[in-house]
Amino acid sequence: MAELRTETMTVNMGPQHPSTHGVLRLVLELDGEVIRSAQPTIGYLHTGIEKTAEQKKWQQVVPLVERMDYLGAQSNSLAYVLCVEKLLGLEVPQRVRDIRVLIAELQRMSSHLIWLGTHAMEIGAVSMLFYAIRERELLLNINELLAGFRFFPSYLRVGGLREDLPRGFHEAVTAFLDRFPAKIDEYEGLLSGNDMFLRRTKGVGVIAQDDALAWGLLGPIARGSGCGYDVRRYFPYSGYETYDFDVPTETDGDVYARYRVRMRELRECVKICRQALARIPPTGAWACDDPRVVPPPKDKVYTEMEALIQHFLIYSQGFTVPAGDAYVPVEGPRGEHGVYAVSDGTNRPWRVKMRAPSFLAIQALPTLIRNGLIADVVAVIGSTDVVMGDCDR
């Protein structure tokens, strides 16, 4: 009888693996079905957005940063515009702040729906994806109504918004909010008590709170391990301190805990959206009145010389930002999205850096999957909710 071979086996997973959320490559060292070590390789989606941003005017960077984390587009641009406004010392009107809160929460729901659909699909509940995409379609329709663009609306601008809310916006959002809570019940009915789902997720990919913080996994991952940190609560921006909402936490730190956190977050999103919608008058100010940054209204451009000059200056040269640097975080769907921007006092950024939660999540992935089964790798990747565009930028 031949001698039993006992060496470990190296398996290449990705970069074209359908469960790696894009183009993540993992080199797994296997002992039978148990993972002894893992080595992630990233960079396949590196597009040099941070370098490109240095060539653009401040306002032109908004569409670029939306393409980093393509599922949480408007939370990227929210962090960016808040950061530039911090450098400029701008205050935007209350109505704009409320609209930004509403948009950020709609974006969070949209991102969580894709996470829910793909995560459940990867561990076997294929039909979940169709249910999740059904509701996400309605959110994309709202984006289309808002800005004519479904994925990357670029509706948030430095100094306010691109234009006023369209007619029918309140009705569209209300219709969605009326429909959605029953749909969350439906999702939970499919998964939360599903024996197969529980067996795939409970006790899998466990991370303790201290480890999660040491690896910088701020966001749903740390909240799944019992850490109550949420940027909206700890460092409120855009008036989040005036909203009534809970920060859901779970203590188990496994895949199921992270699922529970995000499902409860969906319900909190609905709560915040309802409050925001009630505060937003259908018409009103949609940008601050700082003539350095916001172009004058069209009727004035056609009738007043100063307004025409101002319009021309903003569209040809942009605006300058005082020299200095600022870091502004927001609570994105994946955790703390932050923008660090450096200005040298000109009309173009000197440096723009996005703090990417997916980047840190993939760094910690080997810790999460070590000594687990190979079949659980996709469950753990799904539960970290990584977006490779965010990771590689």
Added chain:
Amino acid sequence: MDSHGIIDTLTRLVPGATYDAGANVDFATLYVPAARLVDTCLALRDTPALGFNVLVEVTAADYLPRDPRFEVVYHLLSIPHRRRLRLKVRTTDAASIPTVQGVWPSAGWLEREVWDMFGVVFDGHPDLRRLLMPEDWEGHPQRKDYPVQIRKAAQTYEPLEITEEEFKANLERDRLKRTH
């Protein structure tokens, strides 16, 4: 606690180190000498009054033609005190700065990215390889003297390590194994 309060606390904890407060519009900013970086970070993490338990971000900015040209920027977060802090270390492309991976493990990839993009060397980093750029890439793209658009032919860095005969023999052996 503002920059000066943190400096006062730190000067007591890390003897012999001098810190400068940096201008800021958001939260406290300190310039830290590279030689005392690890001591400072340990003090910031382990002193209960400071309690900076999370390293949020490590990045850098190239201020060419200023000398020293780089500023490596660390963003820290203290969850118990709801406070943020920015550390800055000035460095050049000839010098290197110590890694803080021993203080916060999250520094590993963040510092690797800074090396990849700026060429700042982190002493004691166990795995300072390319992260976002291909392994055979030349130059550090985020430097200000690096061109924005260049054309580079696609390269493969690993030739096939097996000859055609070995490849065929392998297939044959596999086929025989399955037929028996």
